[in-house]
Amino acid sequence: MQIHVGLEYYYHHASTAGAASEYAQFSSHPLLPSVAFGFPPTDPHLCSLVRHQLFGWFRKRRLKKILAQPWPEKWDLHLNRNVRLCQKLSQNEIQALQDRTKIFVAEKNWEGLEGLDVTVEMKVTIAAQACMMLLGVDDFYFDNVKTILVFPDTFRREANDGVTFGAQHRSGEAWLGGPIVLSWRDALRGCRNEDDGSNVVIHEFAHALDGLDGFMGGNITFDDQPSHDQWDKVVDHGYQELVAAKKSGRRTLLDHYGATNKAEYFAVATETFFEQPGKLRKKHHDLYSLLVKYFKVNPMKWQ
Numbered sequence: 001m002q003i004h005v006g007l008e009y010y011y012h013h014a015s016t017a018g019a020a021s022e023y024a025q026f027s028s029h030p031l032l033p034s035v036a037f038g039f040p041p042t043d044p045h046l047c048s049l050v051r052h053q054l055f056g057w058f059r060k061r062r063l064k065k066i067l068a069q070p071w072p073e074k075w076d077l078h079l080n081r082n083v084r085l086c087q088k089l090s091q092n093e094i095q096a097l098q099d100r101t102k103i104f105v106a107e108k109n110w111e112g113l114e115g116l117d118v119t120v121e122m123k124v125t126i127a128a129q130a131c132m133m134l135l136g137v138d139d140f141y142f143d144n145v146k147t148i149l150v151f152p153d154t155f156r157r158e159a160n161d162g163v164t165f166g167a168q169h170r171s172g173e174a175w176l177g178g179p180i181v182l183s184w185r186d187a188l189r190g191c192r193n194e195d196d197g198s199n200v201v202i203h204e205f206a207h208a209l210d211g212l213d214g215f216m217g218g219n220i221t222f223d224d225q226p227s228h229d230q231w232d233k234v235v236d237h238g239y240q241e242l243v244a245a246k247k248s249g250r251r252t253l254l255d256h257y258g259a260t261n262k263a264e265y266f267a268v269a270t271e272t273f274f275e276q277p278g279k280l281r282k283k284h285h286d287l288y289s290l291l292v293k294y295f296k297v298n299p300m301k302w303q
């Protein structure tokens with residue numbers, strides 16, 4: 001079995017300052033609505049406010065330029081062949097996905113490892129798959145993730161994070177305030193199999209969303225407090241149920257890997273939400289409804 005992720009925990013403990021600054025920088029994005037920048041500004045905050053406004057102005061200008069570029073026709077091939085989930089999107093949604101993908105491809109720092117050259121196909125496939133998760137929100141492109149590291153295949157890690165020990169072969173990792181790491185082979189396989197509930201790109205970017213509040217603990221943020229309270233309750237119950245099922249060897253819709261901790265529960269639930277929405281809604285109705293509220297999309301209509 002390939003392990004998706006696990007490093008985020010001790011990385012978080014080791015680099016709180018870095019994580020906090022990333023958190024402050026992006027704390028106004030649409031999936032974290034309750035955090036503000038402390039308006040009205042007082043003098044000690046003025047410098048950071050000016051910096052923030054300047055940063056926002058440059059960002060806006062940069063993104064406008066990217067959006068003004070036409071969608072390269074050659075990219076359609078990668079989208080159609082590799083990102084199977086987008087086959088049922090409406091014309092407007094395709095347009096929205098193309099815009100988000102253009103920005104994502106241009107804005108991220110892409111690095112190949114073990115001699116891999118990151119090709120346009122790899123960038124477009126990973127970007128479009130990640131941006132499928134953002135169709136319900138405006139003006140957010142996983143801004144908290146600067147770098148995507150791509151291995152040709154699964155990669156070996158020595159793990160000792162309190163949850164997993166020893167050498168592992170991984171298909172992906174998400175680092176709090178740091179890069180997303182992906183095995184291209186596994187990323188492609190996940191994107192081409194759109195309905196098996198397994199998608200390492202969605203999985204790792206779910207961790208990135210989870211980390212927007214400064215901690216990857218499965219605690220996502222909603223527009224309203226009742227939804228937040230309900231999320232705690234639903235996840236507590238669902239997580240315990242999955243832990244019990246894993247212990248007894250009972251098969252479940254959600255992958256048993258979600259029983260590792262609540263961060264993994266959220267990541268696994270997100271994979272199932274996008275790839276098997278009908279099954280998730282049937283078996284875990286409350287969880288499904290909350291994820292519709294969080295992502296502001298209903299993947300049932302893409303079935």
Ligand SMILES: [Zn+2]
Pocket residue numbers: 004005006203207263264267
């Ligand atoms: Zn994970």
